[in-house]
Amino acid sequence: MNININIDPGTIILALFYLVAAPLFGGLLTGLDRIITARMQGRYGPPLFQPFYDVLKLYEKESIVVRRSQNIYILFFLIFTIFTGGLFFTGGDLLLVIFSLTLAGIFLVLAGFKASSPYGHIGAERELIQILAYEPMVLLTAAGMYMVTKSFFVKDILNFNVPVIYYLPGIFIGFVYILTIKLRKSPYDLSTSHHGHQEIVKGITTEFSGPALGMIEIAHWYEVAFIMGFIYLFFAPDPLIAVSLALLVYFLEIVIDNAFARAKWQVALASSWLFTLVFGFSNIVYLFIWK
Numbered sequence: 001m002n003i004n005i006n007i008d009p010g011t012i013i014l015a016l017f018y019l020v021a022a023p024l025f026g027g028l029l030t031g032l033d034r035i036i037t038a039r040m041q042g043r044y045g046p047p048l049f050q051p052f053y054d055v056l057k058l059y060e061k062e063s064i065v066v067r068r069s070q071n072i073y074i075l076f077f078l079i080f081t082i083f084t085g086g087l088f089f090t091g092g093d094l095l096l097v098i099f100s101l102t103l104a105g106i107f108l109v110l111a112g113f114k115a116s117s118p119y120g121h122i123g124a125e126r127e128l129i130q131i132l133a134y135e136p137m138v139l140l141t142a143a144g145m146y147m148v149t150k151s152f153f154v155k156d157i158l159n160f161n162v163p164v165i166y167y168l169p170g171i172f173i174g175f176v177y178i179l180t181i182k183l184r185k186s187p188y189d190l191s192t193s194h195h196g197h198q199e200i201v202k203g204i205t206t207e208f209s210g211p212a213l214g215m216i217e218i219a220h221w222y223e224v225a226f227i228m229g230f231i232y233l234f235f236a237p238d239p240l241i242a243v244s245l246a247l248l249v250y251f252l253e254i255v256i257d258n259a260f261a262r263a264k265w266q267v268a269l270a271s272s273w274l275f276t277l278v279f280g281f282s283n284i285v286y287l288f289i290w291k
Contacts, residue, residue, distance in 0.1 A: 011090045018089040018225075019082070026221025027051045029228070033254055040258045051217070058214035071212045073111035080104035081219040085226040091155030094142045101138075101226075104219070105131050108204065112191075115207035123203025127191035129265050133272035134178035137171075140280040144171040145233070147287045158236045165234040170283030172234055176249055177275045181268060182227060184220075185257035188268045 031048040038045025047053075063071070084100040087093070105127065112124030146152050148167045149160045157164065165172055181188040192203040205216060228246050235242035 014090045015086050018086055022082075022085055022089075022225035023218055023221040025228075026224040027055075029224055029250065030221060033250075036251070036254050037258055040254075051221075055214045055217050058209075058217070059211050061210040063210040063212060070111050070114040070207070073107050073114060074208065074212045074215050077104050077107040077111065078215045078219045078222075080107060081222045081226075085222050085229070088154055088226055088229055091153060091158070094145065094152045094154055094157070097154070098138055098142055102131065102135060108216075111208075112204035117207045119206040120204055123191045123206065126265055127204050129269055130181050130188070130190055133188075133269045134181045137174045137178045137272065137276045137280050140276060140284060141168075141171050141175050141230075144168045144280075144284055144287065147284070154233065157233055160237070163235045163238070163242075167287065168234065168283055170279040170286070174275045174279040174283075175230075175234075176252070177279075178272055179227065179231075179249070179253055180256055181272065183224070183253055185253050187256075187260040187263035189257075189262060190265050190268060 028048065030051045031046070034050065035045040035048065080100055081104045084097055084104060087097045087100060109124045109127045109131075112120045112127060142152065145157050145164055145168070148164050149157050151157065180186075181190075184192065190203075192205045205213060208216060228250065231246040231249050232242045235245050
């Protein structure tokens with residue numbers, strides 16, 4: 001039996017470009033985030049390339065682990081995060097993209113539980129709560145885009161004749177709200193806080209150091225690039241407007257991060273579901289009735 005698999009060379013080129021460019025973009029955006037945050041707090045802030053310096057220093061350190069298998073879970077977290085973005089930026093199925101992103105999060109949770117630390121366990125539990133909080137809105141976003149474009153494929157949504165934001169304003173508001181959770185910004189940086197002196201120390205990442213912590217940071221860069229691409233999807237097909245508004249949304253998340261103290265997990269879960277119901281579900285109902 002002969003099986004012919006045709007792979008578009010353009011898809012391979014896109015995937016390779018994403019593999020190299022996404023962490024560079026994510027790292028630079030993280031560095032810019034730290035500079036803007038410092039200026040908002042009256043500090044000068046680190047250099048733009050500080051996130052890259054930090055990761056390089058992590059890879060120079062000795063890998064000290066409680067259990068070796070915890071780093072295996074972190075490796076799979078990184079692999080599936082990269083795979084998620086690769087599917088997205090090569091125009092793949094949006095549902096498969098979301099499922100892959102969720103699987104990556106589950107591997108991070110398993111790594112937190114594997115480490116013998118009460119702080120790691122608390123952080124892993126909160127990570128699960130965060131997934132439970134944002135996942136319904138992400139799924140509604142994919143459903144809304146399908147109802148507008150009649151396709152789950154990213155390439156078809158990108159090539160739709162008008163920006164989908166015209167039909168999905170409520171879903172966009174709900175999606176921006178849950179980005180505060182996904183980007184690990186205050187008030188919803190529940191599973192791993194920015195500051196080690198808070199009550200969960202460093203939460204799910206407490207027992208990770210050296211190269212393993214470096215992989216977590218790199219995965220975050222890939223995740224940031226993917227999230228910016230997802231925001232871009234709302235405003236395509238105009239690249240200039242889409243990029244500008246995606247960066248504006250990220251700046252809004254930085255402002256929120258610096259304007260609010262951390263909230264309890266109950267608030268994160270209840271408010272996310274409320275926004276999902278009020279803005280996301282109502283937008284879906286509107287599309288079902290009128291479109």
